[in-house]
Amino acid sequence: MITSLSFTTLAILSALLGAVANIIARTLLRDLRSQDILGINFLTMGATLLLISPLFYFFQPSLLVIGLVALIGVIDTFANYFYFKTFEKTEASIATPLLSLAPGFTFFFAWLTLGESSQWYTYLIAAAILVLTVYVSTNFSQLKTFQAHTLIPALVASFLFGVSAIPAKYLLDTLHAVNAPTLYMFRAGFISLFTLLLFGFPILRISTQQYRVIFFRGLIVISQWVLLYFALSRGNSGVTLTLGNITPIFVFFLSVVFLREKPTPKKILAALCIFILSFIIA
Secondary structure (H helix, E strand, C coil), X not given: CHHHCCHHHHXXXXXXXXXXXXHHHHHHCCCCCHHHHHHHHHHHHHHXXXXXXXXXXXXXXXXXXXXXXXXXXXXXXXXXXXXXXXXXXXXXXXXXXXXXXXXXXXXHHHHHHHCCCCCHHHHHHHHHHHHHHHHHHCCHHHHHHCCHHHHHHHHHHHHHHHHHHHHHHHHHHHCCCECHXXXXXXXXXXXXXXHHHHHCCCHHHCCHHHHHHHHHHHXXXXXXXXHHHHHHHHCCHHHHHHHXXXXXXXXXXXXXXXXXXXXXXXXXXXXXXXXXXXXXCC
16 A cells, blocks of 8 residues: 555655656657657646546645646646756766756755755755765766756756645645645646647657557656655655655666666665665655
8 A cells, every 4th residue: 555655665666667757758759859749748647547536536626726736737847848858869877867956956945935944964865865876877978968958958857846846745745635646637637738738739740659658658657756746745845856866776777687787886886875875864
């Protein structure tokens, strides 16, 4: 049962699913543009959740609640646009570290708006996890690829994802006005609406096989974000986002297992340290 798991475990499982979603996103964007996939991606996820919504639906509407849900939709529309834009330009192993900086923004804005603070050692451990994550997942021989077309969209996406965690936390933990799967259903619906209005419905550009991959990836992303929202409803915002963004570590291990990449002892040690620190930080 999800309800019996700690927010630490939920956030780490979310990170694992996020790693798989990142790799699939890169394969899709070899042949498609961000604006081609964005609306269809979220329309598929929103429709899937709507079909099974009688199993989980919980929503207590008010002007504030509806406004916050819409705000999350707007922020995450642009966040996902820049997220996919990043993968258009670079490999997942290069883009993912940059996309994992969101917790830094979440710590700051959670303190600023929610009055949420942590012990000094929590910030220290979070910083260590972030630095080690970047170290494990970065190919330093390819640092020249961190040009404006990669760096800027990745940083913008990280900033926006970090900020959107604040109204989500407020809805889930303070107002108790919505549960995790319902919030993600509304989020997916808003994002699909906004992006289809902005970019149109590029049905002719996407093949049947690509639709299958988009649907499969959508199931993974739904699970990833519902787990993250469950974790966010229970734990510190910055800590939750820190754990939910150790996706590069799983990308690293998946590359070793399935792509037969040769890891260095230093990177293996750093990855193990991240797992240890992930359970200490909570």
